[in-house]
Amino acid sequence: MSHVLVVDDSVSVRRLITSTLRMAGYQTIEAGDGQAALTAVRSAMPAAVITDQNMPNLDGIGFIRAFRQMPGSAGVPVIFLSTENADTLKQKAREAGAIGWMTKPFDDQKLLGVIRKVLGR
Amino acid sequence: MSNDADDLFLIEARQLAESLEAGLLDMKSRPEDRTLVDSVFRDLHTLKGSGAMFGHTALATFLHDFETAFDAVREGRFAVTAALIDLGLRACDHAVTLLEGGEAAPGQALLAELTALISGGDAPAAAPAEEGAAPEEGAGSGDWQMAFRLAADCLVLGARPQVLLDELRALGATDLNPDFDALPTLIDLEPDRLYIGWRLRLPGHVTEAEIREVFLFNEEDLRLELTREPAGPPPEVEAATAPPAAGPVAMAAAPTPPAAPPRERTMMRVPAERLDEMMNRVGELVIAEARLAELVARTGDAQLVAVAEEIQRLATGMRETTMSIRMTPIDSITSRFRRLIHDLNGALGKSILFEVEGEETELDKTVIELLADPLMHLIRNSADHGLELPEVRRAAGKPEAGTIRLSARYSGAEVVITLADDGRGLDVGRIRARAEERGLVAPEAELDEQATLALILQPGFSTAETVTELSGRGVGMDVVKRTVEQLRGTIEVESVPGQGTRIHMRLPLTLAIIDGLLVEIAGERYTIPLAAVEHIIELPEEHAKRGDGSRFLNIRDQLVPFLRMRELLGSEGPPAPFQKVVVATAGELRVGLTVDRIIGSSQTVIKQLSPLHSTLKTFSGATVLGDGSVALILDVPQLVAFGQIRDSMEAA
Numbered sequence: 001m002s003h004v005l006v007v008d009d010s011v012s013v014r015r016l017i018t019s020t021l022r023m024a025g026y027q028t029i030e031a032g033d034g035q036a037a038l039t040a041v042r043s044a045m046p047a048a049v050i051t052d053q054n055m056p057n058l059d060g061i062g063f064i065r066a067f068r069q070m071p072g073s074a075g076v077p078v079i080f081l082s083t084e085n086a087d088t089l090k091q092k093a094r095e096a097g098a099i100g101w102m103t104k105p106f107d108d109q110k111l112l113g114v115i116r117k118v119l120g121r
Numbered sequence: 122m123s124n125d126a127d128d129l130f131l132i133e134a135r136q137l138a139e140s141l142e143a144g145l146l147d148m149k150s151r152p153e154d155r156t157l158v159d160s161v162f163r164d165l166h167t168l169k170g171s172g173a174m175f176g177h178t179a180l181a182t183f184l185h186d187f188e189t190a191f192d193a194v195r196e197g198r199f200a201v202t203a204a205l206i207d208l209g210l211r212a213c214d215h216a217v218t219l220l221e222g223g224e225a226a227p228g229q230a231l232l233a234e235l236t237a238l239i240s241g242g243d244a245p246a247a248a249p250a251e252e253g254a255a256p257e258e259g260a261g262s263g264d265w266q267m268a269f270r271l272a273a274d275c276l277v278l279g280a281r282p283q284v285l286l287d288e289l290r291a292l293g294a295t296d297l298n299p300d301f302d303a304l305p306t307l308i309d310l311e312p313d314r315l316y317i318g319w320r321l322r323l324p325g326h327v328t329e330a331e332i333r334e335v336f337l338f339n340e341e342d343l344r345l346e347l348t349r350e351p352a353g354p355p356p357e358v359e360a361a362t363a364p365p366a367a368g369p370v371a372m373a374a375a376p377t378p379p380a381a382p383p384r385e386r387t388m389m390r391v392p393a394e395r396l397d398e399m400m401n402r403v404g405e406l407v408i409a410e411a412r413l414a415e416l417v418a419r420t421g422d423a424q425l426v427a428v429a430e431e432i433q434r435l436a437t438g439m440r441e442t443t444m445s446i447r448m449t450p451i452d453s454i455t456s457r458f459r460r461l462i463h464d465l466n467g468a469l470g471k472s473i474l475f476e477v478e479g480e481e482t483e484l485d486k487t488v489i490e491l492l493a494d495p496l497m498h499l500i501r502n503s504a505d506h507g508l509e510l511p512e513v514r515r516a517a518g519k520p521e522a523g524t525i526r527l528s529a530r531y532s533g534a535e536v537v538i539t540l541a542d543d544g545r546g547l548d549v550g551r552i553r554a555r556a557e558e559r560g561l562v563a564p565e566a567e568l569d570e571q572a573t574l575a576l577i578l579q580p581g582f583s584t585a586e587t588v589t590e591l592s593g594r595g596v597g598m599d600v601v602k603r604t605v606e607q608l609r610g611t612i613e614v615e616s617v618p619g620q621g622t623r624i625h626m627r628l629p630l631t632l633a634i635i636d637g638l639l640v641e642i643a644g645e646r647y648t649i650p651l652a653a654v655e656h657i658i659e660l661p662e663e664h665a666k667r668g669d670g671s672r673f674l675n676i677r678d679q680l681v682p683f684l685r686m687r688e689l690l691g692s693e694g695p696p697a698p699f700q701k702v703v704v705a706t707a708g709e710l711r712v713g714l715t716v717d718r719i720i721g722s723s724q725t726v727i728k729q730l731s732p733l734h735s736t737l738k739t740f741s742g743a744t745v746l747g748d749g750s751v752a753l754i755l756d757v758p759q760l761v762a763f764g765q766i767r768d769s770m771e772a773a
Contacts, residue, residue, distance in 0.1 A: 009163075010133060011129055011390065012126055012129040012132075012133045012171050012175065013171045013174050015125065015129050016126045016130075019126060048279065052170070054166045054170075056160075068277075074277045074313055075276060075277065076279050077278060077279025078278070079338075083170045083173065083185075094341050098278070099278040099280060099339075100340075104170050104174055105174045105181075117338060118279060120281045120283070120287075
């Protein structure tokens with residue numbers, strides 16, 4: 001219960017996020033789509049999740065919905081990444097069980113601020 | 122932002138662009154396929170998103186606008202047409218240009234074209250608005266009185282009220298008290314819901330934006346009351362709750378298509394140099410293992426032998442795995458060809474169909490990459506010179522659309538790649554005339570059809586009477602031939618007048634390590650690639666004498682030219698008794714090579730000859746043997762060709 005799960009189908013974006021987090025001392029796990037993310041959370045429950053929306057196999061909102069069905073997911077904050085600043089999408093993410101969102105692009109400081117905020121450390 | 126991630130982004134962006142291109146091209150044949158539209162859209166979207174993350178603003182802006190316009194297609198308001206695909210492909214090119222730091226200007230024209238194409242539908246939506254920041258008010262007012270209550274389900278979502286309280290304390294909060302008014306009776310209490318609110322006082326110098334910042338991520342269903350104490354200007358009251366969802370927005374979430382079966386395999390991307398390095402190490406391991414085996418065999422210690430055999434088994438497995446890692450299906454380059462055909466279709470006034478067969482056939486990555494340009498050239502040639510104009514084809518009773526077919530299949534340790542067209546075929550007479558004119562062949566020489574066709578592969582040969590924009594780019598067929606031969610492959614031309622031309626390329630599966638047959642000639646050891654060895658016979662008594670003069674062996678009722686390797690290599694002394702003949706093949710042709718002794722098969726790590734020796738025709742490389750000595754690798758295609766030349770000289 002100590003790592004941050006980063007879900008994005010873009011390897012480079014994933015790497016950007018994880019390297020920033022790692023440098024700040026967080027442990028990270030990566031998943032390339034919603035399905036892979038579900039597999040990952042089944043084997044180890046993360047402390048927080050950052051997920052993109054547009055992904056093959058299972059999109060971000062679909063993943064969050066399935067995630068919230070899992071026992072043990074209560075209290076794990078999910079941050080939703082979106083390229084659009086679209087309220088309907090945010091609303092959907094929120095209803096699915098995300099605590100908040102970040103709009104791409106964002107910088108290291110913003111990312112760390114958000115993570116500190118949701119993890120309280 | 123590490124460089125590592127930047128590099129990764131560029132690689133990924135190119136792959137996305139390629140996938141985008143392939144998706145668009147597939148749309149041509151399956152315009153109704155929703156999954157294609159969705160996948161194109163997803164590629165666009167991912168490229169845009171990561172482009173923005175990595176600071177490629179021009180790219181992100183362009184793709185954003187493009188995506189917005191393209192949305193009409195995804196929502197089914199605009200049908201997939203050839204014009205749309207063409208525009209999409211050009212946009213894809215433009216995106217690649219932008220990635221490489223090119224001009225952003227042409228993008229505007231493309232977008233205008235797209236909007237014009239789709240118009241009738243709605244105009245592209247405006248750029249996204251900035252996230253609403255609360256207006257700043259005059260500072261220097263009295264203290265804040267504040268009460269707040271978080272969404273009841275916020276604990277499940279991962280909110281941490283204690284963190285919020287800590288932050289508020291950091292802002293200088295005082296008089297912090299919980300509010301239990303909403304707490305239900307025990308029987309109605311749900312343990313994972315939050316019933317508690319808080320009241321507090323904050324110093325007046327704190328801005329409202331700072332306060333709101335604390336509640337970032339808890340804005341939904343937040344009940345926040347903020348009151349200025351009447352120390353300064355009139356009190357401001359604000360009861361803020363998050364607004365319900367604004368009206369429908371252009372970018373609604375797409376319903377996820379019933380996705381393809383989930384891929385269970387996880388893939389990893391590895392820089393190619395690391396694989397090369399690994400291959401080199403495995404090569405060294407194979408050599409070291411061979412030395413070990415030899416030393417151990419000398420001691421005769423059974424325990425050591427067992428260990429050495431185990432190591433040999435492991436090394437072989439290691440070698441096979443490493444090679445399989447380097448294998449790439451040829452579909453990694455075929456998408457480029459599809460694009461080429463698309464462009465050629467327009468440029469030549471011909472209608473061309475492109476078919477690919479055996480796309481899953483795998484070859485060493487290096488081989489595939491080196492093959493891309495020659496294949497490109499061959500396809501261009503076929504389209505430009507091979508296929509006739511539609512009216513000519515119609516007159517000849519052929520379908521108006523010409524077909525170019527690329528096929529790949531395994532054949533032993535080789536892959537055969539064939540490029541075929543159903544065009545006019547090669548004109549043997551013209552080739553002969555041109556070759557004589559160019560001095561490539563003596564006027565009196567007799568050549569069969571196969572040999573004449575092979576002339577087009579000679580340097581300095583070009584039949585195109587008018588060099589067109591497309592094929593006249595200075596890369597001749599000789600370059601194709603040279604590339605294939607560098608890859609230790611062979612190339613053959615086959616043509617039927619009026620029916621088309623086929624070019625067969627036979628290529629080894631891998632370049633780095635082969636199974637070799639170790640032989641001895643005049644006390645020196647040589648390696649023959651085992652894949653080329655057809656069989657081995659004893660040299661019949663009547664041919665055994667030196668200078669016997671005979672050139673052919675009767676093998677299973679076929680005459681096979683044979684080369685006395687001792688003579689060819691200029692070795693002195695009498696040959697060993699009971700010489701062997703190794704019959705080796707290249708393509709359809711065979712040659713017998715006389716050797717003194719067969720030593721056995723061995724894993725052969727191919728080392729390139731130095732540039733000084735690279736012109737040697739008899740050898741294709743060298744290898745290091747178990748005892749550390751060097752054996753040269755015989756170049757079978759060259760030797761076969763040599764046998765054939767002598768054959769034709771003999772026949773003349």
